[in-house]
Amino acid sequence: MAISSSSDSDEVLSEINITPMVDVMLVLLVVFIITAPLMTNAINVNLPDTETTVKIEEPKKPLVLSIDAEGKIYLDKDEYSLEIIRQELESRKAADPELRLNLNADETVDYGVVAKVMVLVEKAGIERLSVVTEAGS
Template identity: 40%
Template sequence: MAMGVHSHKRGRNAKRAPMAEINVTPLVDVMLVLLIIFMVTAPLLTAGVPVDLPDSRANALPQDEEPLNVSIAGDGTIYVGESAVPQGDLGAALATASEGVACSEREVVLRADKTLDYGRVMGVMGELNLMGCNSISLVTNSSSDSI
């Protein structure tokens, strides 16, 4: 019982003093479950477009500011952030997503499905280069296997 009433005297006129005990075990249990839920779901919130990334042994690069995310899904659809871009409108979508910051001053993170043709990925990288995006990072899954 979390709170009870104790009495030192017996009978009708005995004064009852409240016992101030709080059981913190259920609180700790709930907090640990919430912590586990957040630890599991947090990595899933970083990328909105599901892409099957290739594996690589390269180390992650440090990031100072939020990069501009460009993704190419397995069917060849290009996404800027989480919104799909119609064929040929990559430049307009990048201008809208970069919020007035020139593409040459902002890092672009390119995520491409590993089942895509190499030429499709290089075509998108060429379009990004034509728009002035010269700092392009390719995202991969980490892997300990050697090539």
């Protein structure tokens, strides 16, 4: 009497069982969550009080030069005309030789206005100019 197999095809079953892999990953995640706070190398020490030897100065905030959609120019929150802005920048540069300037220009403002303002900044002797933008997605 001949014994026959119920499956006549020789196909290989090629499915990956990911359940054990997910189980291992979840166990590892739990282990890392529990052990991460314990791995800090900080030792609690009561430090002695002493007198200050050198005072570290906080960095100064940069001056903000803004141009809105209508082309109005603002230095911090004060509005200036294009003709007066150079004198104001020169006086602030004279008061602070390390003056830093952030330029915020609306994306709809005419490029010519932004270019004129940048030339005035250069003529005022300000060398530290940052053009501020927003990171797109």
